[in-house]
Amino acid sequence: MGKAIIDLQHLAKKFGDQTVLKDINLTVNPGEIVGLIGPSGAGKSTVIKVTLGMEVASGGSAKVFDTTMPNRELLGRIGYMAQTDALYDSLSGLENLKFFGLMKGIAKSDMKKEVMHAAEVVDLTADLNKRVSGYSGGMMRRLSLAIALLGSPELLILDEPTVGIDPALRRQIWAELGRIRDEGRSILITTHVMDEAELVGRVALLLGGEVMAFDAPAVLKQQYGVATIEDVFLKAEGVE
Amino acid sequence: MRTIGIMNRVLKELFRDKRTLALMFIAPILVMLLMSVIFNTNSSTDVSVGTVSVSQKLNKEMGGIKHVTVKSYDTKKDAKAAMDDEKVDAIIKKNGKNYSLTYANTDSTKTATVKLAFKNALTATSINQLKSALKQSTKATVKLQAQLQALQKQQAATSATSATAGSAAAAKQAAAKQAAVTKAKSTNHATKSSSQSTPKITNHYVYGDKNTGYFAKMLPILMGFFVFFFVFLISGMALLKERTTGTLDRLLATPVKRSSIVFGYMLSYGVLAVIQTIVIVLTTVWLLGIEVVGSMASVVVINLILALVALAFGILLSTFANSEFQMMQFIPLVIIPQVFFSGIIPLDSMADWVKDISYIIPLKYSGDAVNDIIMRGTSIFDLGFDIMILLIFLIVLTILNVVGLKRYRKV
Numbered sequence: 038m039g040k041a042i043i044d045l046q047h048l049a050k051k052f053g054d055q056t057v058l059k060d061i062n063l064t065v066n067p068g069e070i071v072g073l074i075g076p077s078g079a080g081k082s083t084v085i086k087v088t089l090g091m092e093v094a095s096g097g098s099a100k101v102f103d104t105t106m107p108n109r110e111l112l113g114r115i116g117y118m119a120q121t122d123a124l125y126d127s128l129s130g131l132e133n134l135k136f137f138g139l140m141k142g143i144a145k146s147d148m149k150k151e152v153m154h155a156a157e158v159v160d161l162t163a164d165l166n167k168r169v170s171g172y173s174g175g176m177m178r179r180l181s182l183a184i185a186l187l188g189s190p191e192l193l194i195l196d197e198p199t200v201g202i203d204p205a206l207r208r209q210i211w212a213e214l215g216r217i218r219d220e221g222r223s224i225l226i227t228t229h230v231m232d233e234a235e236l237v238g239r240v241a242l243l244l245g246g247e248v249m250a251f252d253a254p255a256v257l258k259q260q261y262g263v264a265t266i267e268d269v270f271l272k273a274e275g276v277e
Numbered sequence: 278m279r280t281i282g283i284m285n286r287v288l289k290e291l292f293r294d295k296r297t298l299a300l301m302f303i304a305p306i307l308v309m310l311l312m313s314v315i316f317n318t319n320s321s322t323d324v325s326v327g328t329v330s331v332s333q334k335l336n337k338e339m340g341g342i343k344h345v346t347v348k349s350y351d352t353k354k355d356a357k358a359a360m361d362d363e364k365v366d367a368i369i370k371k372n373g374k375n376y377s378l379t380y381a382n383t384d385s386t387k388t389a390t391v392k393l394a395f396k397n398a399l400t401a402t403s404i405n406q407l408k409s410a411l412k413q414s415t416k417a418t419v420k421l422q423a424q425l426q427a428l429q430k431q432q433a434a435t436s437a438t439s440a441t442a443g444s445a446a447a448a449k450q451a452a453a454k455q456a457a458v459t460k461a462k463s464t465n466h467a468t469k470s471s472s473q474s475t476p477k478i479t480n481h482y483v484y485g486d487k488n489t490g491y492f493a494k495m496l497p498i499l500m501g502f503f504v505f506f507f508v509f510l511i512s513g514m515a516l517l518k519e520r521t522t523g524t525l526d527r528l529l530a531t532p533v534k535r536s537s538i539v540f541g542y543m544l545s546y547g548v549l550a551v552i553q554t555i556v557i558v559l560t561t562v563w564l565l566g567i568e569v570v571g572s573m574a575s576v577v578v579i580n581l582i583l584a585l586v587a588l589a590f591g592i593l594l595s596t597f598a599n600s601e602f603q604m605m606q607f608i609p610l611v612i613i614p615q616v617f618f619s620g621i622i623p624l625d626s627m628a629d630w631v632k633d634i635s636y637i638i639p640l641k642y643s644g645d646a647v648n649d650i651i652m653r654g655t656s657i658f659d660l661g662f663d664i665m666i667l668l669i670f671l672i673v674l675t676i677l678n679v680v681g682l683k684r685y686r687k688v
Contacts, residue, residue: 089530089686090686090687090688091526091529091530091685091686091687092687093687107686107687107688108688109532109534109686109688110532111532112530112531112532113531113532115530117527117530119523119526119527119530120523121522121523122522122523123522123523123524123526123527124522124524125286125290125524126522127289127290127293127294128286128289128290128293132286132289136282136286137527137528137531139278139279139282140279140282140283140528140531140532140533141531141532142279142531142532184527
């Protein structure tokens with residue numbers, strides 16, 4: 038195994054008096070999908086924010102590509118998809134993709150190819166010229182994912198990517214995520230859908246600002262003596 | 278490159294929001310049209326003028342003008358008392374040959390009416406004087422001509438009788454002729470001088486000064502106000518929306534520089550402000566018939582700088598708002614006080630400490646500058662002070678914005 042793409046060590050984060058993250062140890066290796074699960078308010082979004090450099094760690098270290106975050110230049114190598122769709126309503130899907138592509142620093146010559154590829158993955162090619170305000174909730178989610186995929190980033194950070202996406206397309210997206218992993222790129226993904234947590238390489242269970250468990254799904258199930266990740270989740274929460 | 282990308286995107290969004298766009302361009306035109314109608318209705322104002330020791334002729338002449346009533350007072354004191362009771366709008370007092378005019382000036386249209394009426398009446402009376410003087414001089418000339426003819430006849434007769442005596446007579450007659458001509462000339466001169474020495478008129482204003490043409494004075498500030506108001510509000514809302522929908526976070530999750538975002542916004546709203554200013558200037562010039570003495574390009578430049586200040590201000594304040602409604606709450610807090618101190622209400626009449634507040638109001642500087650350009654034709658290069666202050670506002674606010682975006686991304 039090579040050097041970890043994301044390396045969070047003893048990460049702590051406080052907002053004023055409120056401690057959100059206590060002691061987070063989390064690594065994402067090249068060619069690995071890591072799932073981040075936990076109840077609302079457990080600090081999943083904060084982990085992501087610190088990883089992206091939107092927030093600075095109050096303690097411990099946050100390294101991405103072996104560089105301490107925050108670092109602006111590194112963001113070009115990360116594809117990020119937020120919990121909210123974060124799209125420009127009055128622009129068309131194509132214009133949204135092109136705009137974020139430009140912001141990510143994709144060269145003009147590659148733009149068309151990148152945009153078309155990303156749109157194809159999320160099955161939006163036919164609706165690219167429609168304004169986003171006319172999109173359905175699922176279409177917006179897909180477009181949001183397509184923006185994260187632009188430029189084939191080495192690291193994808195996806196916050197609840199499959200909410201509101203129908204099962205067939207969800208399967209298609211997971212297939213694409215699998216392909217991305219096989220290319221040696223890494224993915225950090227948060228999810229509420231427990232059967233998705235079965236699909237990741239390793240799953241981190243976040244509870245009360247700490248990582249309660251961090252291992253492959255199969256190992257976790259064995260450890261907790263249950264049949265599914267959902268049960269692991271419930272058991273861990275019950276223990277707390 | 279990214280800055281341009283952001284500019285294009287913001288412009289695209291703006292131009293697709295037809296309603297907001299219409300508001301930006303049509304609302305100012307509508308409001309100004311209304312204001313010009315409301316503040317400039319001088320067609321039917323009735324004014325009453327009090328006169329002190331003014332000639333009957335002039336009184337009569339003025340009283341004959343439509344919408345003007347003349348009341349004669351014995352002393353200035355009586356007239357002043359009448360003015361304090363709002364019975365008269367202006368007092369005309371004659372001091373020897375000169376006139377001293379005092380205007381209540383609470384209503385600039387009335388002041389203008391009185392000024393015009395007095396001028397017309399004065400011209401009319403002096404024309405009358407001129408006429409009578411002319412009549413006299415014409416009479417004199419006719420008389421002279423008759424004399425001359427008589428002289429010539431006489432001369433012819435004398436030369437026929439005696440050549441020697443004739444020469445003497447000719448000399449005599451020539452002298453007489455000369456004298457007559459000189460006399461005629463001097464009469465002419467007299468008429469001329471009486472018309473030349475027009476009485477000196479001094480104007481006094483109880484309130485304000487001669488520049489208090491209400492709409493004219495408001496216009497430059499009004500123009501700036503519209504630019505400031507709309508750019509402030511719309512840009513603030515736009516950034517607020519970026520924040521609440523999460524696009525700002527997403528934008529900041531790319532390697533874009535914080536300054537690129539601020540400059541991208543500045544460029545796009547700069548473009549919008551230029552268009553808006555041009556529309557407003559053209560409206561005022563063509564539709565409202567307001568004269569712009571200076572260069573219109575200078576007016577646009579000043580308003581552009583003001584728009585950028587408004588933009589920076591809007592973006593800055595939007596970080597303190599959590600919703601569109603909270604953004605609206607800045608209007609009474611930020612926009613309205615600016616109007617009070619911008620010069621629409623004359624600052625001279627305020628207490629000193631109140632006056633000092635106006636120094637931190639961007640609208641005051643742009644108003645002063647545009648006022649000078651429109652009314653006095655001042656060159657933009659002579660307005661360095663106002664422009665400099667505006668630029669300082671702009672630079673400070675821009676830096677605050679670029680630093681302020683650190684709240685959302687730490688690099």
